[in-house]
Amino acid sequence: MPRIAEARDAAAPSSTEQRARVERILAAAAELASENELERVQMNEVAKAAGVAVATLYRYFPSKTHLFVAVMLDQIDRMRERFASRARPERSAKDAVHDTLLQVVRALLRRPLLSAAMIQSNSMAKASAVPDTARVDRNFRQLMSDAAGIERVTERDAALLRLLIHAVFGIIQSCLNGRITIPDAETDLRELCDLLLAEWPETFTAT
Numbered sequence: 546m547p548r549i550a551e552a553r554d555a556a557a558p559s560s561t562e563q564r565a566r567v568e569r570i571l572a573a574a575a576e577l578a579s580e581n582e583l584e585r586v587q588m589n590e591v592a593k594a595a596g597v598a599v600a601t602l603y604r605y606f607p608s609k610t611h612l613f614v615a616v617m618l619d620q621i622d623r624m625r626e627r628f629a630s631r632a633r634p635e636r637s638a639k640d641a642v643h644d645t646l647l648q649v650v651r652a653l654l655r656r657p658l659l660s661a662a663m664i665q666s667n668s669m670a671k672a673s674a675v676p677d678t679a680r681v682d683r684n685f686r687q688l689m690s691d692a693a694g695i696e697r698v699t700e701r702d703a704a705l706l707r708l709l710i711h712a713v714f715g716i717i718q719s720c721l722n723g724r725i726t727i728p729d730a731e732t733d734l735r736e737l738c739d740l741l742l743a744e745w746p747e748t749f750t751a752t
Contacts, residue, residue, distance in 0.1 A: 570612070574616050578663075617681055642693050649713075661721050
């Protein structure tokens, strides 16, 4: 289990070179965690694969938990970019969220070790120590509200999306643990959207 370092601010990249360095670190961590369980991924191996000093790695990511929460945030943001560039077929808001979640879940299950590492790190991280956890939640909700076409998210919408995302992570975890099959996970996802989003209108209009 990854150790959470004492709470301290992680350095934020402020230049093009530093941002490129962080991107290499995230890519290296994702690659190593796709091939090994989280406990076997060592920070010095990540630094070596990224071509940076270990001290530089710890400057940006004080612990392995910080690192893999950041990897999860990066993966979600990449999904948002990909989905935003695609044409949106005519469908209800509920169906749009279901279809987007289905693509997200399928993408995560294609790299089960990495998904387990990200979900484990994010679930055990305290928001006060690992601020990126709040961004993971916020950006995932934004991914869903974008899919639904919601321009103004009400408190009720936010609550439904929050419950939906908690349940989705539970479905993914159960699948990763071998408790349910992938077809079961996809069936559960459909049922989940039908139940939680039943009150949504067919489409959202700007107000």
